[in-house]
Amino acid sequence: MQMKKFINDPHHLLPELLEGLALAFPRQVRLVGTNIVARAVPKAAGKVRLVTLGGSGHEPGLSGFVGEGMLDYSVTGEIFAAPGAPRCIEAIQMAAKDSPGVLLVVLNHAGDVLSANITMQAAKKNNIPVQMVLTRDGISYGQNSDSANDRRGLVGCMAVYKVAGAVAEQGDSLDECLRIAQKMEENTRSLAVALRTATHPSTGHTIFELGDDEMEIGMGQHGEAGTGRMKMKSADETAGIMLDMLLENLGVAAGENLLVVLNGSGATTLMELWIVFRAVSKILKARNINLVRSAVGEFITTQEQAGFQIMIARMDTELVRLWDAPSNAPYFVTR
Amino acid sequence: MQMKKFINDPHHLLPELLEGLALAFPRQVRLVGTNIVARAVPKAAGKVRLVTLGGSGHEPGLSGFVGEGMLDYSVTGEIFAAPGAPRCIEAIQMAAKDSPGVLLVVLNHAGDVLSANITMQAAKKNNIPVQMVLTRDGISYGQNSDSANDRRGLVGCMAVYKVAGAVAEQGDSLDECLRIAQKMEENTRSLAVALRTATHPSTGHTIFELGDDEMEIGMGQHGEAGTGRMKMKSADETAGIMLDMLLENLGVAAGENLLVVLNGSGATTLMELWIVFRAVSKILKARNINLVRSAVGEFITTQEQAGFQIMIARMDTELVRLWDAPSNAPYFVTR
Amino acid sequence: MTEEIGKFELTQMFAAAARKIREQHEYLSQLDSVAGDGDHGSTMLRVVQCMEEASHSDSTENLGSLLRDLGWSVMGVDGGASSALLGTFFSGMGDAAADKKSIDCRELARAFEGGLRAIAKVSRAKPGDKTMMDALDPAVSAFRTMASLDKNVMQAMEEAATAAQAGADSTKNLVARFGRAKFVGEKTLGSPDPGAVSIALLFRGFHEGLLQERRT
């Protein structure tokens, strides 16, 4: 059976999708080096640069967040595959020019972390001032005792891009950017649920299987199995189960301020996301937790997978201000 | 088989999805009257108000475009069904308060047009200054001689909301708003293609059937059959076929300036949309047509249908300026 | 022999029409799936519910305002084209009906004509376009003819129901040119228009309601 996707050569996806992005947002981004997305107008000299790396197939993430107020460079890998270290180093070198330092934001996935570690080694060998922050927001189903390293990177990276991007734009030091990125990262948790699988656009195979009446909580960003497979539940019940785990894992108490990001996986409609958000909002209200900011949409997807991620983050005044700061990234415009 | 959607009661979708929207964007929108979405902060007195009406199930459209610089009120119907005239009249009456007039933007679908006509009759009976513009951008496959009334409303309404919303925000007269809306409408054409069907979230039934290797060009916004059923084609070929028809139908000549909106139907990934946009952009370039503005994303969807709409519009300086004007609608933020 | 239609008769007519629609709603949705969006049956269920509620309510004995209110509430069903049109029909009937507690056959004919005129103003569809007009127009004509021949309501309604049925049947051989179905043209050949079938069911129900009313 032919894959039901609008593509050309399945082994030539990456350059074409990036070219399309750059053509669609010529005032925001441009392509540089080897499949690296950079700002159309580079950040002023003397400011810290933000670089990220990661596989593609998650559009608009990660490259859709390059722009004023967010990322300076995104090193994009093949579908679901980390970019190799050589290209990451290429980006770091570009980023380091006329800059007091580079902050590398990396999602906690094996391949990404490996490339990042090799990149960091090389950068240090070349005396490039670079710091790295690993985003580890994704909790597993039913394991509240997980350590930070066991959590993988889900949509939480977007919050880090946003607030760290805002500090960097202000002209703050690399240490200050790192502090903010780490504060955001430590206070963020996400949990994913999947309802229907997706097709890998290069191989044409589905990335996992799920029964007709099943859903799975705790899935990874690439269809990695979670541990919460169960019968399908309603929007309200699903939101309840997931939010309970998230709040417990982050240790949120009544009276605290939260940012909630509801991230559609691909095929789940915005209609559903709004219905789920309604449930989330009601639960928080009932628990006397303040929903200070929110974002509902598709930010980091898994092809046409049905499902979503709920991200919560503990916010203080500083983080709220940075979250609100202007951004003109193609897929995250702040008003 | 259970429907694979995150919902609660399938017969209670509308109020829940609207409540979710309002909770997610409390600074942009609020609910008023009976399932009517209004701006959180009403437009200043003395300015023309924009009202639209239409079925739901197309999220973020239509209600996601309520906000500064775009719509004042959106009267939302049940899934794929026009709202009845009583609620439309309710919105028109609210809109008419402290306002020199109301512009009603209606997509050319039988039910919507009926409700709009009844509403217009009642408004006139009540001496409310209201003008209506019918958006008829959707062309059919292979019929270049179609008359405006044969074309149905697709994503083109969004362009009308945007430019008419911008003139209204400037404080221009109702006649001026109507002139701009009509100019935009007359210069806009869209064409849809579908690759996979969607499930009606109330009935649980698929809305059409398509073979495993088929696609269909010319489909309507609710899965209404088109006349261009054919074997699946590559992204480049599909873009080529569709753009040829659009350019011919609108009579675009070399040297002209176009806005292109690429609107995903739901399950088609942004990865694919970027790849299709790349093709569109290359074709225009080869034909010496200027791509002056563009938008790529999901604006008016059909549940989790796979497919997309290409919208083209002939732009002059005035329309470009209005397209660029600020907007803070939840799902159409202008930088 | 029923010579006058009052609220009681209307209640019987509406109740019988509602039964007809309820028996066939899945078939109506199925017809609407041929080229439409498959929701016609469920919309009609809500339309007939309004009809029952209107005739049961205590608010008025005045048939004119009862029909106008009914029209408004049917439009409020938010069901798309058919509820908008049927709402317009009832509200047009109300405008044309005498503000009386009961009306005779000629007055009912005038009301039906008023409803038809109101629809025509917003619909743009003509008989032959494969819409509900193909059943409604002949039904109203037949009723008016019988009324002008001094037939009673029962006889007129029987003719109207027969004409509506013939009109609905005739839509099988037509190609849709209106509503959601118009974009698929040929596809609708062989299958009747759902809205026209609904009109036939409603008129058949009206007649059965009158028959039943007489028997009890």
Place this chain on the structure above:
Amino acid sequence: MTEEIGKFELTQMFAAAARKIREQHEYLSQLDSVAGDGDHGSTMLRVVQCMEEASHSDSTENLGSLLRDLGWSVMGVDGGASSALLGTFFSGMGDAAADKKSIDCRELARAFEGGLRAIAKVSRAKPGDKTMMDALDPAVSAFRTMASLDKNVMQAMEEAATAAQAGADSTKNLVARFGRAKFVGEKTLGSPDPGAVSIALLFRGFHEGLLQERRT
């Protein structure tokens, strides 16, 4: 008897290793589907292509820089964890290898150890975590032991290949704790780690390449 490994021998080793991987790439992807993303086979295809290209290129006869360049190009395969690790391995081998046109068995052992150290620095995985380390670590140990016993390259490689195979087999009974597979734990019991199987195939190929080289 092969006592020295030069560019020619390396070409034979890499060519044979590439054949092994090409025969098994679908199986490797299938293993990666158990709990990973199912791309390991296609990544390995690109890795072995780099190996062939590196040994065929005219650019250098210096084995140290040949291996460093190979490491860089394998990392550039952009295939995720395995290409990053194997690239690190080759580049670590290059750093440790003497900058010579050919190296003897002890020098090759030192190079393998340098590659293993380089991986260990970035991998964090230990033997027993069900990764490619479970095959690579015993393979390198076996090779070193044979080298220190003054065995020749052929004998050492045969032992290394056997050790890699045993290590890969042993991963069947382990629960994944690293890479993408770690989140599904128990699910991977009974099926070997794809990266470990690849290492076993590579070392088996190295040995066959040497055998073949001798024969011709």
